[in-house]
Amino acid sequence: MTLLGICGSLRKKSLNRALLRAVAETLPADAALVMFERLGEIPPFNSDVEGDPEPVAALKEALRAAEGVVIATPEYNYSVPGVLKNALDWASRPQPSPLRGKPVGIVGCSVGMSGSMRAQYHLRQILVYSDSPTLNQPEILIPRAQERFDQDGRMTDESTRDLMRKFGAAMVAHAQRHAA
């Protein structure tokens, strides 16, 4: 099974990207996570534009090819980063959108105590429109994330890694349950 990883942070040393790498490392053996790394190339959504700009077409193709999507979102001002919302706006239009019915898992971390909680609940709300079933449990809301990764972004905290393993297994089962 192939899952698509999307990180809402464009930062090179993003903790949320490191979290997605930990998802990839702890997935069951028959599943793989491929990253979509072009969020920063997607132009601001404008419905005057006819057709999809190339990075948007690439995103839609990657969404179509994947059996599920794992989105890692930081919390920016109590919500998801604009680049992530912008990409989801593009992906949602026109119908039929490759997001429609696509199983999604949400993970996130923060340097503070929120663990990206408010952003994640906004993201669940956004995905209601495309009827994308979102995995409910286990929730991956990681506070004080800087204490759980080393300088190279490798997860060093074993209890968090165990949680990621549970998430990976649940995510694969979720994608299988909702297979098109």
Ligand SMILES: Cc1cc2nc3c(=O)[nH]c(=O)nc-3n(C[C@H](O)[C@H](O)[C@H](O)COP(=O)(O)O)c2cc1C
């Ligand atoms: C524009 C901006 C807004 C932020 N707003 C919040 C916030 O509302 N709540 C929070 O817990 N952290 C907030 N943060 C801190 C981020 O959660 C923290 O920088 C996190 O590490 C970013 O994710 P990244 O490491 O994947 O880039 C904000 C950071 C930025 C740059």
